[in-house]
Amino acid sequence: MSTAAAETQSAEDPKTFYQNLVSTLESRRDALSEAEKSFGGYQPLERAELIEWLKFQCWYEQEAAGFIGSWLRDTPEPEVFVGLCRQVADEGKHYQLILSHLESLGTNMEGWTPEPEWVAWVSEFYAAGDDTLERVAAHNITGELGAMDAFDGLLPRVPDSTRAVLEKIIPDEKFHVSLGRMAVHRYATTADRQARVRDRVMTAFELEQKGRLAFERRLQQVREEAAANDTSPAPGKAADTGQSLxxxxxxxxxxxxxxxxxxxxxxxxxxxxxxxxxxxxxxxxxxxxxxxxxxxx
The missing domain is CATH 2.20.28.10 (Rubrerythrin, domain 2)
Structure with missing residues (x-):
């Protein structure tokens, strides 16, 4: 029996493999602390904290558009190529939506910088990967499922205007998850490929948790600064000044x-x-x- 045949025989059914992978991620997330489960999504966000999360998310969307776009030249699988083209457009749209929302709150991205953990996780690890399966496994499985969990946690805790923005983004995130699922179902067909997918997914998970804890650290800094000088009204609520809005x-x-x-x-x-x-x-x-x-x- 050839090596390739042996690998195929020892591999899990790709659909079963994917479901087991997602179940493992869910179990590991369930075991996390509240701070690790969601980017501030376990408590209502004050104005300064909300703005910090929006800036992080705006940066993330821009980074994703860049590194996914860089994969296109080296994506031979036609259906994945088409899906990634759509995803690049989605990430660009999300970036513009969040940037416009930030501007409506009286701020922008000028002078904002990411934490080192975010750079290692998003800019470096997600951007890497030897082939389509490794890239999509890290970002469209771990990353997009994590983003959807974070959005679900945040929706009840943000102003209506921010919720409206997130509700425009969430359907696209569901498509990105389905793209990752499709790629695994079709191409993770050998033991070697499944092992590489599993390794990328779990490494991405570990980096994601470091990124979330770094966000908690950033939020603490924001809270300390806001306690001293933030007297502005909460986002989505007008000050009672009698002026037109x-x-x-x-x-x-x-x-x-x-x-x-x-x-x-x-x-x-x-x-x-x-x-x-x-x-x-x-x-x-x-x-x-x-x-x-x-x-x-």
């Missing part, structure tokens, strides 16, 4: 000023955003009210 389109950045209205669309000056008809559209990009968030005041 401004709302920003998360797609194109156009701002609706309640004092100005949108006369060209029949919305007179002084019209509160909540009083605009539901069928009104952004004058610049034609999205609906659902794509606007309150500009911080």
């Amino acid at each position: 401004q709302w920003v389109c998360q797609v194109c950045g156009w701002i609706y000023d309640e004092a100005v209205g949108d006369p060209d669309s029949g919305i007179p000056p002084g019209t509160a955003f909540e009083d605009i008809p539901d069928d009104w559209m952004c004058p610049e990009c034609l999205v609906t009210k659902e794509d606007f968030v309150l500009l911080s005041v």
